[in-house]
Amino acid sequence: MAGQVGFIGIGIMGLPMAKNLVTKAGKKLVVWNRSQERIALLQGELADEAAQVEAAESPEAVVKACDVTFVMLTTPSVVRSVLFDMPGAAIHGVSSGKMIIDCSTITEEDSRASYDAVKTAGGSFLEAPVSGSKVPAETGALIFLAGGDKDVFDEVVKQKMFDVMGKKSIFLGGIGAGARMKLAVNMVMGSMISALAEGIVLCESNELDPAEFLEVLDLGAMANPMFKMKGPNMVQSKRQYTVNFPLEHQQKDMRFALQMGDSSATPMPVAAAANELFKAARAAGYDREDMSAVIEALRKRNE
Incomplete structure (x- = not known):
C-alpha cells in the first residue's frame, strides 16, 4: 500500500477526498469517473501536483493497478453497475491482496453483496460510509x-489515509454495521433539517424574524453546526441552496433508514413524516438542490 491508490467516483464528495489523499498524504492516484470532466477538474485543482493523478480507462483497470481502491458513488444501483455490471467493472480487477473500501451510502444488503463478491474473488472489503458533506x-x-474486514481497516489507519480525509474513523464490526450506522445518522439529520424548515416557515407566517429565531437556537441547547450553516440561506429573503448534499440523496437515505426500521419493527414516526416532506420537495423539482431546499415543500403548501 505504499504505492499508488485507486479512487473510483470523483463527485461532490470524491473529488475533495481524492485531493486530500494527494496533498496531505502524498499519494499517487489512479482514478476513474463516469464523467472525464471531473477528473480534469481534480487535476486542475491540484495544479503542480496534477501529475499525481492518472486517469484509468475502467474501474477494472483501477483495481488492477492498485492494492487499495476507494469507492465513492451515489446510489446502490450505481455501485452495482460500477462494481459488477458494466463492461470493465471493478470486480474483474479483484484478486488476492486487493482491498476495496466502499465509502458510498447504500443499504446493508447491497454492502453485503459487494463484500461477498469481493471475498469470492480473493480480495478484502471494507464498507466505510462517511458522516459529513462537501x-x-x-x-x-x-x-x-x-x-x-478489520485487517483492511487497520492497514488504512496505519497508512493514515483515513486521517487525511477525516477527523475520526470507527470500526463498528462485521459487514453491514457501517451501513446501518450511516443510515441512522442520516435519518436524524433529515429529521432535524425538516424541523428547522418548519420553524423558519412558522416564524415567517407569524410576523417573527427568522434571523432572530436562528439566533435564539444558536444561543441555546439546540445549537449545532448544521443549523448555523444552513439556516441563514433557508430564510425567505435568501432561499439559496448551494449543494453540499443533494436533496435526492438525503431522501434516499431516509427511505433506506425507514426500510431498516421496518425490518426490525422499530417505530419511526418522526422520520416517516420528514421523509414525506422530502418526497414533496422532490416532486416540486428540488432533487438536485441542497437538502435544505426541503423548506420549499412547506412554502409551496402556503402559496
Missing part, C-alpha cells in the same frame, strides 16, 4: 463508519 470532505473532517 465542506467536511474539503477540510478533511469526515467521520468514517466502517464494517467488514
Whole structure:
C-alpha cells in the first residue's frame, strides 16, 4: 500500500477526498469517473501536483493497478453497475491482496453483496460510509463508519489515509454495521433539517424574524453546526441552496433508514413524516438542490 491508490467516483464528495489523499498524504492516484470532466477538474485543482493523478480507462483497470481502491458513488444501483455490471467493472480487477473500501451510502444488503463478491474473488472489503458533506470532505473532517474486514481497516489507519480525509474513523464490526450506522445518522439529520424548515416557515407566517429565531437556537441547547450553516440561506429573503448534499440523496437515505426500521419493527414516526416532506420537495423539482431546499415543500403548501 505504499504505492499508488485507486479512487473510483470523483463527485461532490470524491473529488475533495481524492485531493486530500494527494496533498496531505502524498499519494499517487489512479482514478476513474463516469464523467472525464471531473477528473480534469481534480487535476486542475491540484495544479503542480496534477501529475499525481492518472486517469484509468475502467474501474477494472483501477483495481488492477492498485492494492487499495476507494469507492465513492451515489446510489446502490450505481455501485452495482460500477462494481459488477458494466463492461470493465471493478470486480474483474479483484484478486488476492486487493482491498476495496466502499465509502458510498447504500443499504446493508447491497454492502453485503459487494463484500461477498469481493471475498469470492480473493480480495478484502471494507464498507466505510462517511458522516459529513462537501465542506467536511474539503477540510478533511469526515467521520468514517466502517464494517467488514478489520485487517483492511487497520492497514488504512496505519497508512493514515483515513486521517487525511477525516477527523475520526470507527470500526463498528462485521459487514453491514457501517451501513446501518450511516443510515441512522442520516435519518436524524433529515429529521432535524425538516424541523428547522418548519420553524423558519412558522416564524415567517407569524410576523417573527427568522434571523432572530436562528439566533435564539444558536444561543441555546439546540445549537449545532448544521443549523448555523444552513439556516441563514433557508430564510425567505435568501432561499439559496448551494449543494453540499443533494436533496435526492438525503431522501434516499431516509427511505433506506425507514426500510431498516421496518425490518426490525422499530417505530419511526418522526422520520416517516420528514421523509414525506422530502418526497414533496422532490416532486416540486428540488432533487438536485441542497437538502435544505426541503423548506420549499412547506412554502409551496402556503402559496
